[in-house]
Amino acid sequence: MSASKASAAPTAANWDEFIEGLWRQNPTFVMVLGMCPTLAVSVSAVNALSMGLATTFVLVCSCGLVSMLRRMVPKQVRIATYIVIIATFVTVVDYLIQAISLALYEALGAFIQLIVVNCIILGRAEAHASRRPPAPAMLNAFGMGLGFTLGLFALGSVREILGAGSLFGVSLFGPDFQPWVVMVLPPGGFFVLGGWLLLFAWLRRRGAHAVAGGEHVHGA
Amino acid sequence: MNAPAAAALESPWAMIRTLGVVATLCGVIIVAAYQWTLAPIAANRRIVIERAVFKVIPSAHRIEPFIALPNGTIQPAGEALPQGAIRFYAAYGSGGALAGIAAEGAAKGYADTVRILFGYVPGCACITGIAVVSMRETPGIGTRILTDREFLSNFQALDVRLNRELSGLANAVQTVKHGTKTRPWEIDAIAGATVTSRAVGRAIDAGAQRLLPRLAPHLEELARRP
Numbered sequence: 001m002s003a004s005k006a007s008a009a010p011t012a013a014n015w016d017e018f019i020e021g022l023w024r025q026n027p028t029f030v031m032v033l034g035m036c037p038t039l040a041v042s043v044s045a046v047n048a049l050s051m052g053l054a055t056t057f058v059l060v061c062s063c064g065l066v067s068m069l070r071r072m073v074p075k076q077v078r079i080a081t082y083i084v085i086i087a088t089f090v091t092v093v094d095y096l097i098q099a100i101s102l103a104l105y106e107a108l109g110a111f112i113q114l115i116v117v118n119c120i121i122l123g124r125a126e127a128h129a130s131r132r133p134p135a136p137a138m139l140n141a142f143g144m145g146l147g148f149t150l151g152l153f154a155l156g157s158v159r160e161i162l163g164a165g166s167l168f169g170v171s172l173f174g175p176d177f178q179p180w181v182v183m184v185l186p187p188g189g190f191f192v193l194g195g196w197l198l199l200f201a202w203l204r205r206r207g208a209h210a211v212a213g214g215e216h217v218h219g220a
Numbered sequence: 221m222n223a224p225a226a227a228a229l230e231s232p233w234a235m236i237r238t239l240g241v242v243a244t245l246c247g248v249i250i251v252a253a254y255q256w257t258l259a260p261i262a263a264n265r266r267i268v269i270e271r272a273v274f275k276v277i278p279s280a281h282r283i284e285p286f287i288a289l290p291n292g293t294i295q296p297a298g299e300a301l302p303q304g305a306i307r308f309y310a311a312y313g314s315g316g317a318l319a320g321i322a323a324e325g326a327a328k329g330y331a332d333t334v335r336i337l338f339g340y341v342p343g344c345a346c347i348t349g350i351a352v353v354s355m356r357e358t359p360g361i362g363t364r365i366l367t368d369r370e371f372l373s374n375f376q377a378l379d380v381r382l383n384r385e386l387s388g389l390a391n392a393v394q395t396v397k398h399g400t401k402t403r404p405w406e407i408d409a410i411a412g413a414t415v416t417s418r419a420v421g422r423a424i425d426a427g428a429q430r431l432l433p434r435l436a437p438h439l440e441e442l443a444r445r446p
Contacts, residue, residue, distance in 0.1 A: 074230040088246035099260035
């Protein structure tokens with residue numbers, strides 16, 4: 001009995017670490033972080049997905065290394081250390097994307113290098129990875145990265161469908177479709193982001209009401 | 221000094237050691253990633269250029285990269301590009317005859333520099349095709365230079381004849397307002413994407429004005445190459 005409890009506890013904790021960034025503290029829709037790449041590269045689903053995965057790679061690797069080195073990094077030089085580590089993995093992902101596809105590299109442009117200053121990554125390194133062992137730190141970073149990817153993909157897919165009439169380059173509505181050009185322009189990014197933020201806020205509110213209602217019934 | 225304050229103080233040596241260890245570790249990771257991806261990146265760049273050359277000169281069977289030097293000579297291209305040199309690609313058909321020349325041109329577009337590759341056919345002294353090497357124009361607007369058939373038809377035989385002195389183009393390539401093209405060296409702009417259309421015109425003009433005068437004395441030599 002005690003053995004089963006011991007094995008169940010870490011699993012639940014790990015799931016909690018993972019789900020935090022994916023839903024409860026989603027970087028795009030809840031914390032509204034990393035808006036610069038979110039709005040700039042989400043003109044198509046493939047760009048959004050690629051940027052999200054690149055950021056996830058940097059997040060997981062950086063948080064893993066920060067966590068491994070956490071006992072040897074003095075507080076006074078921690079920010080410099082984290083920035084060097086993050087910049088290292090951004091350089092790695094920069095080379096990897098060039099090796100995978102130059103067209104994708106051109107499409108993502110300067111926003112690959114700008115991952116260095118993405119506040120989600122430095123925030124995770126400082127607030128989480130520097131205080132936890134590598135496994136939960138990387139799991140949490142993975143959840144955050146996937147949450148960011150989900151946010152980017154949500155924007156990118158809507159903007160591509162409405163702005164170009166396609167998804168992943170595959171035409172959805174035929175040649176007669178008149179694209180909503182505004183969707184691939186900067187204002188379109190704000191419109192779609194606003195729509196998703198409204199939807200997320202409504203879902204969270206409804207969930208909170210449901211929990212409060214359940215507690216009330218349970219209490220009665 | 222109380223105990224917590226003393227514990228908070230780190231020796232300078234510990235800080236330098238930490239930064240040194242982290243910098244060394246990160247340096248090793250970066251160099252390893254660079255070395256590991258060097259060959260695939262070079263291969264990708266070569267493939268992008270080759271695809272573009274085959275697109276602008278469809279009859280090409282073999283491609284040879286050259287550079288045109290400021291002193292008027294040409295030579296096979298190496299990895300490094302000497303100062304003032306212009307890289308171009310001689311395309312040969314299946315019979316070994318010179319099918320055309322491909323070269324790059326660049327000009328500022330709406331969002332960033334538009335880099336294109338144009339195909340030049342010496343026989344007609346005209347440009348017969350363009351391909352985009354890189355651009356960050358607005359999707360659905362500027363990117364129509366890749367798909368708009370009417371715009372692409374400008375490059376079936378765009379006139380880039382040299383002047384009598386062989387010092388420049390007889391007529392500068394110009395992008396004109398949509399529907400007003402009357403001369404063979406003009407490019408009919410795309411309505412609604414004029415800035416990018418003009419960038420293409422300026423890129424071709426700049427590239428041709430620089431390369432073609434240097435190339436003209438060597439066309440026979442290029443045609444004779446096996």
